[in-house]
Amino acid sequence: MTENAIELKNLTKKFGDFTAVDKLSLDIKENEIFGFLGPNGAGKSTTIRMLCTLSTPTSGSAKVAGYDLIKDSAKVREKIGLVAEKMIMYDKLTAAENLRFFGKLYAIPKQKLEDKIDELLELVNMQEWKHTQISKFSTGMKQRINVIRALLPEPEIIFMDEPTLGLDPQTTFSIRDITRDINKSDVTVILTTHAMIEAEALSDRIAIIDHGKIAALDTPQNLKNLIAESDTSVFGAKITNLTPKLIGKINSLDVVAAVAQQDDHNLKISANGTDALNQIIDVIRLEGGNIASITNSNDSTLEDVFLAVTGKTIRDQANEKAAPTHHRHGQAPKARIR
Numbered sequence: 001m002t003e004n005a006i007e008l009k010n011l012t013k014k015f016g017d018f019t020a021v022d023k024l025s026l027d028i029k030e031n032e033i034f035g036f037l038g039p040n041g042a043g044k045s046t047t048i049r050m051l052c053t054l055s056t057p058t059s060g061s062a063k064v065a066g067y068d069l070i071k072d073s074a075k076v077r078e079k080i081g082l083v084a085e086k087m088i089m090y091d092k093l094t095a096a097e098n099l100r101f102f103g104k105l106y107a108i109p110k111q112k113l114e115d116k117i118d119e120l121l122e123l124v125n126m127q128e129w130k131h132t133q134i135s136k137f138s139t140g141m142k143q144r145i146n147v148i149r150a151l152l153p154e155p156e157i158i159f160m161d162e163p164t165l166g167l168d169p170q171t172t173f174s175i176r177d178i179t180r181d182i183n184k185s186d187v188t189v190i191l192t193t194h195a196m197i198e199a200e201a202l203s204d205r206i207a208i209i210d211h212g213k214i215a216a217l218d219t220p221q222n223l224k225n226l227i228a229e230s231d232t233s234v235f236g237a238k239i240t241n242l243t244p245k246l247i248g249k250i251n252s253l254d255v256v257a258a259v260a261q262q263d264d265h266n267l268k269i270s271a272n273g274t275d276a277l278n279q280i281i282d283v284i285r286l287e288g289g290n291i292a293s294i295t296n297s298n299d300s301t302l303e304d305v306f307l308a309v310t311g312k313t314i315r316d317q318a319n320e321k322a323a324p325t326h327h328r329h330g331q332a333p334k335a336r337i338r
């Protein structure tokens with residue numbers, strides 16, 4: 001029987017009047033790779049910080065590795081490792097010296113620590129860099145050391161907060177491989193990311209979070225199936241003379257749940273009902289829009305799911321240069337897939 005590695009019950013974090021994490025309730029199974037997917041500011045890091053005992057919940061509770069987060073926080077700390085958003089590393093020290101420094105903080109016995117350092121360097125293919133100063137490392141190499149640092153105390157659960165943020169594609173792939181290897185050695189992995197591809201590539205299950213709340217939670221495949229089974233469709237429309245006014249008109253249709261602008265010509269439109277496509281085409285024509293193409297992809301992507309459940313594309317907030325999404329007066333999206 002599989003136990004739960006983590007159980008959240010109404011876990012909440014407020015900063016003054018602002019609610020960053022809003023009554024999160026969910027279970028994460030032992031040996032699962034569980035992904036929190038959400039835009040910047042969704043509350044991912046705040047959740048991780050609470051689960052790692054670095055930040056006290058405002059209300060609600062959680063069990064981590066069977067221990068109560070608040071009553072047994074010292075026990076929780078013994079069971080977990082954290083790869084934080086910001087790397088903590090001493091540039092003037094070598095890889096081994098860095099790992100030794102942190103190993104001593106965990107009070108790992110000397111010989112055991114030396115063996116562990118070798119084992120972990122091997123895990124990430126960094127043996128030959130053992131005695132090299134961190135300052136000579138690329139960001140990707142530093143991140144590999146950062147990841148294994150979290151494994152020194154042999155945690156049952158490892159938290160990885162945006163582990164591939166800012167890394168080049170090759171390093172990103174290698175960090176993903178390492179993450180899978182860690183998981184194969186019976187470690188539960190909790191991962192946060194704002195990259196759909198990352199969430200999909202790694203996670204057994206994904207919680208899409210937005211404004212501190214769960215918008216959807218399931219396996220990547222089931223999330224995508226949700227769209228296929230619902231009366232929600234996500235259309236891709238290429239309009240050669242796209243204007244904000246036209247986008248507003250499309251968005252004001254009752255059948256339309258959300259419109260997200262991809263670039264100068266392309267929209268993603270999440271809509272409900274069988275007549276949605278006709279109405280969308282009609283309003284575009286009526287407003288003088290030139291339709292170059294409209295597609296209704298049966299093969300929905302996680303991005304489509306995200307749009308349908310949150311009413312926006314993840315890029316809107318992850319990348320400030322991206323065009324804004326046009327919301328219907330701040331209402332929740334009308335997608336009927338929950």
Ligand SMILES: Nc1ncnc2c1ncn2[C@@H]1O[C@H](COP(=O)(O)OP(=O)(O)O)[C@@H](O)[C@H]1O
Nearest residue numbers: 015019020038039040041042043044045046047
């Ligand atoms: N210490 C803090 N004080 C005030 N607001 C905070 C603090 N930490 C985070 N926040 C706010 O809480 C929200 C969630 O932040 P965070 O958990 O870092 O999001 P994510 O990791 O999903 O990008 C953001 O709006 C952020 O500005």
Ligand SMILES: [Mg+2]
Nearest residue numbers: 044045046085
């Ligand atoms: Mg974060």
